[in-house]
Amino acid sequence: QAQLVESGGGLVQAGGSLRLSCAASGRTFSRYYMGWFRQALGNEREFVARISWSAGLTDYADSVKGRFTISRDNAKNTVFLQMNNLKPEDTAVYYCAADFAHYSSNPKLWDYWGQGTQVTVSS
Numbered sequence: 207q208a209q210l211v212e213s214g215g216g217l218v219q220a221g222g223s224l225r226l227s228c229a230a231s232g233r234t235f236s237r238y239y240m241g242w243f244r245q246a247l248g249n250e251r252e253f254v255a256r257i258s259w260s261a262g263l264t265d266y267a268d269s270v271k272g273r274f275t276i277s278r279d280n281a282k283n284t285v286f287l288q289m290n291n292l293k294p295e296d297t298a299v300y301y302c303a304a305d306f307a308h309y310s311s312n313p314k315l316w317d318y319w320g321q322g323t324q325v326t327v328s329s
Contacts, residue, residue, distance in 0.1 A: 303320075
């Protein structure tokens with residue numbers, strides 16, 4: 207069972223950058239698919255990025271492609287989301303997720319979730 211704790215959110219101006227971190231517990235972290243999702247006020251939770259066990263595969267939502275980068279450090283049980291050129295529409299609570307079996311953009315298929323970290327981008 208994984209426990210996830212996000213950090214790194216905050217308030218930033220449009221065009222700025224933030225780096226989110228997600229620290230995971232458990233000795234089998236390297237076997238989890240990891241993902242980032244976000245939920246803006248009044249909206250459903252949506253896929254942002256995902257990464258495979260070995261970091262050999264990464265995928266991004268079209269809305270963040272070219273601006274966000276997901277990475278992981280299995281030795282430190284941590285996954286990162288580097289967010290550059292932030293836009294006001296990126297404002298949301300960002301959630302880290304983990305799953306053994308599903309490398310999916312559907313948040314309903316992911317088993318483990320962090321508590322979320324707020325990202326606010328001002329124009």
